[in-house]
Amino acid sequence: MKKTLLAMVLALPLFAVQEHLTLEQALTLVKQNNLEIKVAQDDVRMKELDIDVAKGYNYGSLDLVINALRSNDAGNVFGFKLQSREATFRDFGFSEFLGGVGWALQNAGGDFVNFTNIMSDPAMQDQLLNTAPTDLNYPEARNHFQEKIQYQVPLYVGGKLNKYGQIAQKMAEMSRLDKQKVVNEKVFQTRKTFYDIALVNSYIKNLKIILNNVEELEDTVTNMVKEGYALDIDLLQVKSKKADVLRMLNQAKLNRDLAYQFLSFLVDDKVESVAIADKDVPMPIMSKEEMLNRNIDIQKAKMGLKITDLALGVERASFYPQIGAFAEYGSADDQFMNDFSDKDAYTVGVQLKWNIFNGLIDKSKYEKARVQNLKVRHQVELAKKGIALKIDKIITEIKSKEYDIKSLQEKVKLARRVYENYYNRYKEGLISINDVLIKNSEEIQAVLKLAETRNARNDKVFELENIINKGML
Template identity: 25%
Template sequence: MSKLLVTLGFVFLSAFGFSQDTLTISKSDLRQKLSEKNLQLQMARKNYQSAKADYQQSNALFLPNITASYTGMVTTNPLMAFGSKLNQEILTQSDFNPALLNDPKTTQNFATKIEIQQPLLNIDGIFGRQAAKAKMEAFQLQTQRTEEYLLLEVSKAYRQLQLAYKAVNVLEKAASTAKTNLKLVENYFKQGLLQKTDVLNVQVRVNDISNQLQYAKSNVQNASDYLAFLINEDTQGKTFKPAEALDNTIKVEVVDWQWSDHRKDIQAMQKSSEAYQKMLTMSKMSFLPRLNAFGSYELYDSQFLGTAAKGYLVGAQLSWTVFDGYKSIGKYDKAKADFQKASLETEQYKKQSQLEFNKTHRQLKDAENKVGLSQLAFEQAQEAYRIRQNRFAQGLEKTTDLLVSETQMIQKELEHLQAVFEYQFTQEYLTFLTK
């Protein structure tokens, strides 16, 4: 009695442990977790934030640059001492004494200074700001496309997990059938109706299915680990289980698939090319002069925090770099080459995308035909196995023929499930290519 209780206790603990380690998850849960936790998506968002920060820096083209400083100093330098007294408005007639001018006493000076620099006309900066904006928009579109791709990837991984579980179910059923056949063959052998080689052949078949079943269970864990990677979760010692099973049939929809260059990834490439074009224009405009205003307000005193004297300075500067040693010309040539390269890359990407769409469109029709043929082949294999099994029970079929028929039935069922998976994913991928 005690042994029975211990055995039941182990069975209960095993069942409880399995339920704890197996996490049922739906596709909607995966989509939400992907959006919140996927590392690749987070990096894409950070790239956008970085580009947005670059664009924000271009606000300096219109906004003033304001700095404030407080300086304290002690000097016996003739020029600095005379200038400090002049700024403090404490200069007297005696200070013009040549002896004091040449060898002044220690002079203190404390200065508060507020400076303002205001850009007025910087044409190259305007195009630089437009380039930064185009770059920011390109990263925004790229982030959106990355999320669309990852949603496709997590859907594919979910279907792979469904397929892996379905394969385990098929092979478990096959293992049960093989063991039943083994018992039948062993009984026939004991009755002298079959030879030892027949028993060995069936035993080999049982072992072969057990081996396949082990690989199928490993595939379940591999698919589960990949899903965990996509949603950035630690599933050490745990396994995901899909809330929905893989369908054995497909739903064929009549859709007028049309390729378009309004996809977010293509728009991102076009925005990137636009950014390079603005950079090229900015390089051209750098040959033009710049106009900037400046001003300052200053407070001086010989005492700390004193404000005895004050004054201001306001002005404007028109500057023009006439020649900088071929530096600006080199930048222009580089910007031109980068823009041409970006234009070529965009054109190549569009052609590759069109090519991929055409290829996938044909693959969808092929996948549909494959599902129909594989389903027919599986049904025929089932019927053939049923007939051979009945004939074998009547002693009218060889053991080897039964094993071949059984193997073929399992293989055709797995092929049909694989065909259904391929059709469903190809349909989703085609939607992704036209989105």
Template identity: 25%
Template sequence: MLPRCFSTRRAPGMRIENDTTGRHKLRHGAISKNWESCLEGTKRYKIEFTGRDCSNCDPETWTCLHAIMTIEHRTGVGEMNRLLTWTLALLTALAAATGARAAELLTLEQAIQSAYANSPQLKSMAARERGAAAQVDEARSGFRPQFSLSETMTRTDNPVYAFMTSLNQRSFTPAMMASINDPGSATNYNSRFTLQQAVYTGGKARAALDAASRGRAAASLQTVRARQQVRFQVISSYYGIILAQKRIEVTSKALETAREHVRVTEDMFKTGMVVESDKLSAQVRLAEIEEMQLSAVNDLALARSALLMAMGADQNRDFSVDPDAFDGNTYEINLEQQIAAALENRPDLKAVSEGIAAREKMVAVERADRRPMAFVQGSLDWDGEDIFGSDGDSYFVAVGVKWDVYNGGRARAREAAARSAAEELRWQREHMKQGIELEVRQAFFELETAARKLEVADQAVEQAEESFRIVNNRYNNGLAINVQVLAAEAARTQAHMRRLHALYEYSVGLEKLRLAAGRQ
């Protein structure tokens, strides 16, 4: 229920209302805002609306699923309990309402496929692939003929150029010889079509195409690795939601037990069967469990946000998850086989190998600049006094060989730099192999540890449940002291929590090992 100071202020007209976007605001007279505070004794309470969609909340009863109350000062165990209970009521209502109004059951596979389609990271990688494919097309142009069109206007009184203009326009007459040294101004419009084809490039065109193709292959492999990483992020976040939900279930059960223990202890205190410290200890334990549930609820909200981000989805999307999606099966896994599989299958390692091949091809590209190059070239010209005129036409055909015999050592230096770049990447690959092996070993040992923890946790849960049952019965019959009940209840709750975390670590550990081994 609301603190008394809020309840008394509702009468003058304070109310919750929806704004134009369907979100809640507090209105008091003419003032509208998204928070309000009040004093009650030594405590200042503050209610703040988080700004989420409140279309399913009830303003008339002050039931907002997205409100959080905080307190600046608090004294006494009982007051702490009331504060935590009120805050938890809001947050657990949000968690429950989210599940209740879920528009869909989002399976793990659906979440993965949604991430594949919408992840900004994968869209970025797709753009990189398109860029690499465009570079391949650019490299292919080295084998294709080059065409060009031009239109040039000239006006000159230079005797040589004026004479050539009259020749090109087929307008020369013998009478022009009399003024050949002072021909006056001549205007010419030249339309030209040019074709050029490389015949031999010293292997440069082929090497450039091979390098670009290797680059495209590397980009594709990097995309595959990014898909594996996105898949792991989705699975890890999905499992995180399940873990948080199950933690809420455990703490809810513990809360029921703790509240019942508080009730029993208070009744026994009234009859003089226990001292006041027993009652206060029970209340403190209740507050501890409420804090545990508050943490679990916050973790649930964070895990949901992490999953939606990994999927590239709207953060306000409602969904529920499959609570049985944990992979609790045990597998026989051989470490050496996993390492061998990683070194063979890891797409990012293959991408580095493609990068090495590309750089080796760039060595050939630079080497080709020291070899002769042959080409053919031809052009058609139309010259006239008017634009696009054709008073005269001509053609030109040439076959040429070009060889930079010495360019100051530039070609050799560039070839050496390309060779060093390839060697650098080869050593990076060796370092990467070592890192991959360590990554696989770490994932393997973490998985083994999680498997052992899960086995131990299963036994611990059974033992803790039985221990609590015995101690609680003894306490109700006056044969055990309060601290024994609290210890047994805490051990039971911790046993369930450890089992949940062990199951989560094992399920995530399996996926982490698959990711390290380059498997999907």
């Protein structure tokens, strides 16, 4: 029983739904749960790790190297013995050389003068010097174990490593801007979906009013047909109009359901209902200069310019000398880790490398980086002017839509009053049913046009918010 209750408690979040979700709650859920935002955050994390990589090059590298070898190659075996500090004169072939010297001593009969004459004989010297020592040329195979620690560190590379570190830092900042752009897009989609739902609800509300009016008209015409004051064709026309209104109402409800499905996708949770007032999106209040400074594309362009400045420094480093230090400590023997301290050795050194000529490649690379820097500088100015023009255009369109909305709101009120007037005149038998239905169609068109205009106006406000980086507000 306890296990069953525990399983039910754990499963509750899986079946949880969001009801009466506010816009603030939805935005919080989007930033926490949206998978595209999580992917963008992963990109930021990878770029931040690149900073650590760039910094790490300043500290050089420390390596443990272990070689386990076996060879009967004369050069290798002799080298192995030297590294192990075990080389003897026998390894040089002195055993055969001493045999020749012993023969000379024997033939000299103990007389030093005779020994000197024998050794001075060119033929004797050639024989001794041309002897190929077997010990040296045909050694036995030997094992060789070498354990050592190597450390290499750059001392001066013309500022290249410092520039790489700064570039990595700027690239991380660039990835944060990319992430913010994704956040802005999801905020934009979430806010737009919320206001779309509010507009659809308003549209549905108006359609229900129209439907009630048509149903009231249907009842009136039905009674008038029974009393002989109207024709059956009048009733059929009203029923046809009612079917059109019902079709529009059902289509609006389906669109609302689709909006809820998209909102559920954005917040990565099931959304059943939202809490939002039926009002238009407020215009952002800020100066034109602040709008431009907040724009992510302009910020990225400026960041790109800084990166090309640093890249110019990287290419300039090629004209300076490269200085590095090296240190090595280890030991070698024909057995692993044998007599380590007795056979240890060290090597330290400094290297300076300065390119004198490479076919002007470095000069060409530097010039290319300089032109790239100039290109990005022009792109920054172009981005500023282009986005400023786009902001002006959107603001103008928003103001135009706001004038249209005020006019259409009055038109809807008038159309509703006119319909009511025509409906009453029809009941009195003063006009035909066609006149009433025409006015009903005009009311529907006014309501539809108002909804479309409000939606278009909100879309432009959302577009402006996206441009000015509203996601950070």
